[in-house]
Amino acid sequence: MCVCTVHWHKDAFMQGCFRLFIMYRICMCLYVAINCIASQEVEEPISYTCTDGYTFDPVLQICKDVNECALMPDACKGGMKCINHFGGYLCLPQNAKIYVSNGDEDSPSPTPVPAPRPPQNRRVILNQGRTIQCAMGFTLDEQNYCRDIDECATEMHTCSSDQVCHNTRGSYTCQCPPGYQKHGDQCVDRDECLQAHYCMHRCINTEGSYHCECNTGHKLASNNHSCIDVNECEGGNPCQHQCFNVIGSFICQCDQGYELASDSRSCQDIDECSFSNYMCQYQCVNNPGGYSCSCPEGYQLQGSRLCQDINECDRGHTCRDDERCQNYHGGFRCYPRNSCQEPYVRTAENRCVCPSVTSACQGLPTTIVYKYMSILSEHTVPADIFQIQATNIYHNTHNSFQIKVGNEDGEFFLRRSSNLSAMLVVTKPLSGPREQVVDLEMITHNSVINYRSSSLLRLTIIVGPYTF
Template sequence: MLGICVFLCAVFTHVLSQEAEEPVSYTCTEGYEYDRVREQCRDIDECTLLDDACKGGMQCINHFGGYLCLPKSAVIYISKEGEQVAQPDPGHAPLPVPPSQPQLPRVSSGTQRVPQPGRTVRCTPGFTADDQNLCRDIDECATGRHTCGPEQMCYNTRGSYTCQCPPGYQKNGEHCVDVNECEGQSPCQHHCYNLIGSFLCQCDQGYELAQDMVSCQDIDECSFSNYMCQYQCINSPGSYSCECPEGYQLQGNRLCQDINECETGTHTCRDDEMCWNYYGGFRCYPRDPCEAPYTKTSENRCICRSQAECQGLPSSIVYKYMSIQSDRTVPADIFQIQATNIYANTHNTFRIKAGNEAGEFFLRRFSNVSAMLVLTKPLSGPREHVVDLEMITHHLTMNYRSSSLLRLTIIAGPYAF
């Protein structure tokens, strides 16, 4: 609070010589200077003397013993008692200024005139005078001079105070009661739950609270894990869905199942072709794969009728088809070759005759009549592999040998499912 403080010029030092011709000296208080002509202490006008006495656009108001910096809006007026008063704004208590300069009594002949005491400032309610005779605001909240209830909070203001309820409460007479924030226009985007002194927001499934704790934002379930969907995860507001590639259909919520086009009739094979389904698609193969000098004897078996024409060739060729998933874990047993006819006094050996140039396969002999084809390297698809597996039969009693061939077509699908 701004105001004008009254300073009284006083006489402090009196040097009295025992001899009459010794000069008399005077001392003035701070803010005054001695006027030898009038023989009294004269006020120093700091507003004229100092160019930058006040800063920040404030106006300088001189008063006896000092000066005051007041806003431009401050009004100087004369009170009923003839005192000059500066009133900066309605919230400040007026402070009186002495109407005349204090006089410095002259000391002579060992006597001294004592100046009259200064006026005591009268402050408006809510303010009190300090030791400098300035009106200061009373903090009723700190001093306990308020009437707020035990559940209320006291806030000091200039010249007074106010009682308010804590956040989440409102005044009901002299008491504070809980505010039901969920009534009327709810602050929550989705669901609001009232609490004592507060509230809680919750979101629908598939959403989560944003940083403001009232808004709801979509949860991107697809970002949680690569295992949300077997093939592709599609996020949507509040949810997600799984999609499968062409040739597959969704099984359950996340798995992809191969579509058997050969069974559903959605293939494009001709009547003279056989439809063979594999993971992710289908292939069309001739119903009669036999070529001269071989003749078809069953659905997938070709034999050579003429010994002369088939000299040096397998006596029979069997066609087989299989499909595997791409990038299958290795090593893996994928196909077993078995002799259809078993003769006494014979010995059978097995080998991969063709189709293993990259070394993806290995043929492991089980017994005299069977062997297992082992996958040694992962196969990436979609790709077709044709492997010729040969069984050589040695006739021990008649001392001759014959062979038969199994032509295995392996189709690796485009995906690992």
């Protein structure tokens, strides 16, 4: 720029002297101005080149930092936070805190970088036709200004098909699309899983990107990288009976009387009867989810497992009127009310007497008494089961006892307790059902009057079919 300065002096004495000087200065300024205008016509507008990460501010005539975080929304991947920096940018975690300092706490922020001066060998030449020639990457517009050429829009670039062209002032750059990185002249997939990512469980790399997956029993949260537990028990119950949710899985439990099957979900019945033979006294019946005890005919269940004999003679039976009902363990039997046979006559219930005046009674027992009893099968031995007792007491008499009939296998023993009684003892286990008739004879002697008589007790022993 040409600047002309004229100084006016107030001294009137000097006004005349300086008039010629003023005219001289005016002419010189006009001459210089004409030369400046001619110089501007032939020179090309000066272009400035800033380093990467900066752009030229034509107003402030400085290189200002480029905010890549604002220009490129996808500058950082994997949820990283973009932090603008002088001449570039940083990708840091979301919770990172940035402190910019040169070592002093109160140090001022860096000042903008001044624009470099154009090189001396700038590409501005003046040809003989006084036209302006722009530098490479620029083109002259209608106002004779050098404007930047958008090589990306005009396809005046050498970027390959897998690269993205980005126009710059006076040039252009070839960049890979998001999720890719340069490998030589080619763009290859960037494996985000090998770099920083926010997948809580597993990172799955894909072409140009990645996604997160969760372990079994979890699902992706709304942020697409955290994993939250899945409550499998909600909605459709995967268990046959009871479902309990745990972190990352669930467990199934069965109701009482059931156990988990091999699939750990369904329930199968427990056969309690297979555990022990003592679950029930007679028979164990397995039921879904439990068991029950049953008793044989002639018995009823007492409590939950024991069997008790039913006394049919008290509850109702099929014996005739001339018969008597005799209950035993597991059933009943009908016996004649009058068991006396000639020459015996019935003198009382179950008692028969043979009159001594008749010749038919000679050598026969004077009386026969009928008794009935029931014992368990396989009864523990030895065991006292029946006592025979004399009813008539005479002075100077002696009583003896013996098993007359019914002990062919030696299963009984008659133990004399006193002169008036004896005890029948079982010496071998008896298996039922069985009916055993044993004749117990008592012989009475009187040496003073030379008297001898005998009486018979006919004992019917009914052995039940079971041990209970």
